[in-house]
Amino acid sequence: MPSWRSIAVVAALALGMITPGVAHAAPPANDDFDASTPITSLPFTTQVDRTEATRALDDPKNCVQWPAEGSVWFHHTAAEDGIYRVTTDGSDLDVKLSVLSGTRGELQSVGCSGPGGPFTFRMTAGQTYYFMAADGYDGRGATFKMSLQRMAPVANDDFANAQQVTSLPFSAPQPDFTLASAEPDEPWTPACTGVREGTPTVWYTYTPTTTQWVHGQINNSGPVLGVYEGSSLTDLRNLGCVNPSYYDGRSFQFVAGRTYRLQLQYSFFSADNATLRLSEAAPLQTSLSRVFDERSIFQDVNLSVYHQNQYNQPVSTEWDFGDGTVLPPSTDTAKSHRYTKDGSYTVTVKATSEDGRTATSSSPVVVKTHDVGIAKLATPGSARAGDQKPVNVQVSNTRYLEKGTTVTLYKWGEYGWQSIGTLSLDVPAHPIRKVTFPFSYTFTAEDAVRGKANFRATVSLPYPAFDALPLDNEAISTATTVRPAATAASATAN
Incomplete structure (x- = not known):
């Protein structure tokens, strides 16, 4: 079957649109989808002069939805499943490289690279992928450079290959999530912000020698940290997560001898320079304060508590007013109480964070009814x-x-x-x-x-x-x- 470009050339000759005796440079050999250059081995690097490249009527739009002016084509059939990275470093101007799959006229976008920025994606063995280089916003560029290579996944991409945390404090920079994946049975934490099922993850594991509270924090806007117990992906029990919005992190109680699984999951808020930090959590601190130094039996005593180091988790407080009145634990941070007799009392509060840390605070209260x-x-x-x-x-x-x-x-x-x-x-x-x-x-x-x-x-x-x-x-x-x-x-x- 003749290509669309062949038909266009024949039509132009018939209408006398090509002037005899005038020399024209030929378009690149891979100017058309049907003549795309095969990539037979990896790594692959090439350079093409796109000065005379044209556009076929059925060329898809480039990845920014502009007409694909001056397109050249390549294709590669993956020999095995894996992660691949394509770049256009060294190309002129704003070249856009679209990665596609399918057949002519029914191509589906896989992703986009350029200018310069790499695009990392997954190939399936036996599947053919097409690469269309076309102009971007800034017009025609003569030189187009392209490289394609197979990439190794990050070392702790899989649950079974989790990186072991041997001691605290521990820190690790955010991994390149384009080189990570989600395993079929991986859990995810929909309660956390910015994540969805199937997004890339990496894994860490930690077995403490003493029972301790561990503080997890991700500086800058970053991925989500999920904390689990269990020996395999199918029996993990979620203990909570650290959201990108948790600027002061969150803490968890880790029992000596138990192994904890830490899943770092890509989120919409992930930044390139985020860092995972694990350390021993600071003690919970609770301060009890009152409004007045002295009250009467006809007035309420107003008290309030302020918690520090709660790490974005609720804190329940038990109130003992010292006159036999004890209120059950609640998350209320202020209470009022009226005493029936004059006297000196001690109000004591016991606070318990969601992760089990406790703190107490007390304050004297003088009830003296003057008249x-x-x-x-x-x-x-x-x-x-x-x-x-x-x-x-x-x-x-x-x-x-x-x-x-x-x-x-x-x-x-x-x-x-x-x-x-x-x-x-x-x-x-x-x-x-x-x-x-x-x-x-x-x-x-x-x-x-x-x-x-x-x-x-x-x-x-x-x-x-x-x-x-x-x-x-x-x-x-x-x-x-x-x-x-x-x-x-x-x-x-x-």
């Missing part, structure tokens, strides 16, 4: 401007000796309540007795103009104590009638 109140604010019924008269504030307290209790006395004036005095005294606890805070006040002409004076008293406790029932911590007096100062005549009359 002072203003029992009486005694003010004079009347006064004249210039008179100095006593103003007494009686404070009650039935709970604790309150040292440094402060009473502040105010009088209403032009700018609202204005402080006119402060006293601090110790107030002992007593069921009946009150402590008097003695103030005195000299009434002013302004008070006489107003005709009355009102007083206000407040009582407060020094920090960190605070009053649990503060509604009786303030009192406002009835008005004191204030008259102008007495004149000499009125004084004589009196």
